[in-house]
Amino acid sequence: MDTAEVFLSVLVVVIIIVSLLSNVVVLICFLYNPEIRKQVPGVFTLNLTFCNLLLTVSNMPLTLVGLVNKGQPGGDAFCQLVGFFETFLTTNSMLSMAALSIDRWIAVVFPLRYHSRMRHRDAALVLGYTWVHSMSFSTVAACLSWVGYHQLYASCTLSDVMENSRTQFVIFTVFFHSLTFLLSFVVLCVTYLKVLKVARFHCKRIDVITMQTLVLLVDIHPSVRERCLEEQKRRRQRATRKISTFIGTFMVCFAPYVITRIVELFPSVPIDHRWGILSKCLAYSKAACDPFVYSLLRNQYRKTCRDVLNRLLKPSSLNASGRGHHDHETRVRNNTVQAAAE
Incomplete structure (x- = not known):
């Protein structure tokens, strides 16, 4: 293995560790906090977390084995099964992100009608579509x-193994990525840009009210005025930063891999195998980013993580204090006996 392949192998290991730990933490928070389970977006988050976990434990290690051994891991039937799951899980993950963006759009643009438009039954129907969509393409490719x-x-992934149906495979690949990656990207852009527009409108209204208040309070201290203006600036930047994170991580992680798959359809264009593996690693890295982008950076999940840690550490601290108290009593008793003997 050359230096680039060693770097890629280490990168895959890091992605596996981060993805596994972060998605398990999200799952623990979901099971621990009943308020998270009651929320409709929790259905999409749970589905995305399971897809990321299954992709982490099933496909990523085999990619690492294929990279190290420079060959197919296992037999043909086993590799076809793994490739089927890879296609299904990746497609399901993309559509789950699109579903989360639709949920945020309804919640922000139609806040008064959110609970009537997005119920658990509606979320189940959307989730059912993502499963049917993912299963359809995966089954066709496997058959x-x-x-x-x-x-x-x-x-183990989409590949024209038989090489006797080139035209059909090209049509399927273009159609598959158009209705998966491109569709999800368009939904993300349309919904989140509308959310950003509404957020900026509300920030503008708040800024107007704040400035009017500052004008009326002529005796306000300059430091308080500066803090108010800084808060206005942070409020405007916060919405833009969140939307950029949602769309940016999706594009950075998936776009190189999808573009490489499309370019690969033209045999005259050479593609270095190191770039192919790197684009695959970027696609895998989305499974490590999603827990932070959609869950762990939110206050509700952070508070739940603190509660879980406190609950885990509390018995240990009590046992430690109990042992310390017992040791202290033992030392006092020994000192008393020794003094009496002297």
């Missing part, structure tokens, strides 16, 4: 033998 080991990505 037509378009799933197998791909040397360019060192993984």
